[in-house]
Structure formats: structure tokens, C-alpha cells
Amino acid sequence: SQQGEEDPQALSIQEGENATMNCSYKTSINNLQWYRQNSGRGLVHLILIRSNEREKHSGRLRVTLDTSKKSSSLLITASRAADTASYFCATDAGANSKLTFGKGITLSVRP
């Protein structure tokens, strides 16, 4: 079963705009991770935020985590055409630290 659900399913923006993607989950987590997948390739890790953290930055990426609402958001600022990809949130929950992925968000950045 998939724990994380991303929203929206698809997002199309103009280059230079900001992109915001949301992820909701159902059970308590140890940490939450965001990954990017370019077409026909494997997933690439973007950022990990632990359950006791509320916000994290990495370059043009900003991730927030609200454990009371069981939700996270990924913000990509000043988007580029190269940011076009699918984005997945993944939650780590339970004793075995099993990483469970959502269905993903397709981001298209128009030049």
C-alpha cells in the first residue's frame, strides 16, 4: 500500500516561476524524503527531513514538514526547464524503516 499521496498529480508552469508540491501521509513517520525521476531513469534523492524538523533547504529546494497535519511540501524556486520530471515523496515509518513511495507528481516547466 502507498502511504504518501502527492498533490497535484500534474503541474505545468513557466520557467522562472515557483513550483509547490504537496504530500500527505497517514501514519507517524521517522522521516520523509523527496526524490526526482527523469523520464526513463532511476530516482535521484533530493532532500530528507526528519520527524523532529520543520523546514529544510537545499539550493533552490525548500521542504516543510507538519507532523500534526501529516503533510509535507516541496517548493522549487526559480524553476528551470531541466526541473521537468516526476517528483515523489517517500515516508519512512515503523521499526523496519520501510520506505514507501507515493504515486508522484509530474512537473512540466515550459521554456
Added chain:
Amino acid sequence: EAGVAQSPRYKIIEKRQSVAFWCNPISGHATLYWYQQILGQGPKLLIQFQNNGVVDDSQLPKDRFSAERLKGVDSTLKIQPAKLEDSAVYLCASSTNTGRRYEKLFFGSGTQLSVL
């Protein structure tokens, strides 16, 4: 640093045939994962190894799927016999995770399987 290596890149077989995928994780990574990704969906964990022991195989269809990780390094995933619904990308990933502190996963490029 070499990444996670997977082969083959593509495989086309007929239903009821068998197929095997190979993965070589990043050197020193204790944990190895096999994920199945059906088109339009997120990756689903099939099996997780820590060194050469199985940590989680709860979603592995054991009547047709098998996996092994000899000597705690590379791994093979086998499907026998294949069904149409096995058409997917099979992703291998590895991490330094020792179970006490979860770290990020490094993924290979995957094997795209088409079952006709």
C-alpha cells in the same frame, strides 16, 4: 564514485517465460532494495536486504518471484513464470542504512520489462 549498476537495461519476454535481473550496489552499502514501478505509479518495495539477510519481503509474490544477495554484495531478482502484469520497471537501490538511522537511497537506472 560508481553508482548502482543494473542489467539488462531492457528485456522483452513472452508470458510464462522466466527472466532474471542483476544489480551491483555502491561499494560498502549494507542495504539493497528491489522496487517494482508500474507505469504511472510510484515504486513499490519488493524486497529489502541488509547484508545477505532479508529484512522485508512482505510484498514479494513468492510463488513467482525470488531474490538473492550472495555474499552481501550483488543481487539477482528472478521471475518465473512471468505474467502480463509483471510488465514494469524494476529498480535496484542501495543505502548505508544499518536500521538505526535511515539514510537516502541511491537508485540504478532500472530494467524495463515487457511481458507479451
